[in-house]
Amino acid sequence: MPSIEDELFPSTPGKFKIDRSNRQLHRCFASTSTMFLWALFLIALTASYLSFQSFVDSGSRYLTASWGGIQWEKQVRTSAQIHRSGGISVLVTGATGFVGSHVSLALRKRGDGVVGLDNFNNYYDPSLKRARRSLLSSRGIFVVEGDLNDAKLLAKLFDVVAFTHVMHLAAQAGVRYAMENPQSYVHSNIAGLVNLLETCKSANPQPAIVWASSSSVYGLNEKVPFSESDRTDQPASLYAATKKAGEEITHTYNHIYGLAITGLRFFTVYGPWGRPDMAYFSFTRNILQGKPITIYRGKNRVDLARDFTFIDDIVKGCLGSLDSSGKSTGSGGKKRGSAPFRIFNLGNTSPVTVPILVDILEKHLKVKAKRNFVEMPGNGDVPFTHANISSARNEFGYKPTTDLETGLKKFVRWYLSYYGYNTKAKLVH
Ligand SMILES: O=C(O)[C@H]1O[C@H](OP(=O)(O)OP(=O)(O)OC[C@H]2O[C@@H](n3ccc(=O)[nH]c3=O)[C@H](O)[C@@H]2O)[C@H](O)[C@@H](O)[C@H]1O
Secondary structure, eight states: OOOHHHHHOTTOTTOOOSSOOHHHHHHHHHHHHHHHHHHHHHHHHHHHHHHHHHHHHHHHHHHHSSOOSHHHHHHHHHHHOOOSTTOOEEEEETTTSHHHHHHHHHHHHTTOEEEEEEOOOSSSOHHHHHHHHHHHHHTTOEEEEOOTTOHHHHHHHHHHOOOSEEEEOOOOOOSGGGGTOHHHHIIIIIIIHHHHHHHHHHSSSOOEEEEEEEGGGGTTOOSSSBOTTSOOOOOSSHHHHHHHHHHHHHHHHHHHHOOOEEEEEEOSEEOTTOOTTSHHHHHHHHHHTTOEEEEEEOGGGOBOEEOOEEHHHHHHHHHHHHHTOOOOOOBTTBOOSOOOEEEEEEOOSOOEEHHHHHHHHHHHHTOOOEEEEEEOOSSSOOSBOOBOOHHHHHHHOOOOOOOHHHHHHHHHHHHHHHTTBOTTOOBOO
């Protein structure tokens, strides 16, 4: 008599007898077809479960995510429309950030198509980002709320619009914050960048990319002014290291996939709608509130200096870079020929010390600062920056025109009005 095991597993090796009766063979075929039917049933069950799961997944994504759907696609398409002959269609990442919002408005003003992308993170007060978004929205610029690391979202955006250019400004900024939250720099400045490049390389047509590197890549370089060919292998902060890594990563995408890429080394950008984490901004807030400000000093009490660059000059540099970017040569992930790979300094060429910056703020705010000098902590800061801008000038006519005095006057006027101070610098609400 066959055992229970034989009945259930008739094909178990070593259990078949060569000399079988017809009845045994019949039972064997019967149980094989039963198994076959069970297998079919299980496959059908699994397939219907999986499709139900994907229905639930996509359904919940549409219910919870802030992107997707017919209406959303229409908004993206409308925002990307070009309104001038020879215009470009640009995906601006970090569109509700400081530089991103200014560049988006400038592109829109001259008739280019602009779609923004921003994750509205809370590195600094997101209400400022929302206010910038309202401004963009009032000019017809749609900002998609989403993260650079969302590959599906990026692919969808390129499905909906054949962007000619990407202005990549989304990043984890700030030199000193890198010691508090190092992972956020890796997430945005490395992983997010690679995700974006992956999407761009596969797009058909491939866009040209202009992106924000940083003056901080010069790190401990002491040769002044800083030229693009100077050494950048001594970063002083993780922020700087991720920006330097970005320059290397973009090079590989240019080399392998034929993406046209321009990296811009911004030098301490300031101005209206600026970043609250930066010194000129937080100094203004503290001075108005009667709180002390901390001013770092270098070795031997040497003042720190920055090549502070006004936002309008940076915007001109960004537009010049986009217009002279050249074309990517690849399509669908295949390189067809070489494409431009460029890196430019965008600075002001006239460094100013931090105490002088404070003098100017005091003058415009009409309030004395309570200065507290401390030795520069070893937290990633560098003693000075100074840009040589001849490459950008030769390539696309970059010429900064705003000195710190004029630029800070514009910033202070904006600050007082945005935060509701009256002319006597008192908080109204
Ligand atoms: O060019 C860049 O690539 C970077 O520029 C900017 O970095 P930084 O040049 O360090 O600007 P910022 O913080 O305004 O400090 C200015 C000066 O004030 C000093 N500083 C700062 C804070 C303080 O409390 N006291 C002080 O003396 C400080 O020691 C420094 O000397 C961007 O933030 C950064 O994201 C990146 O884009």
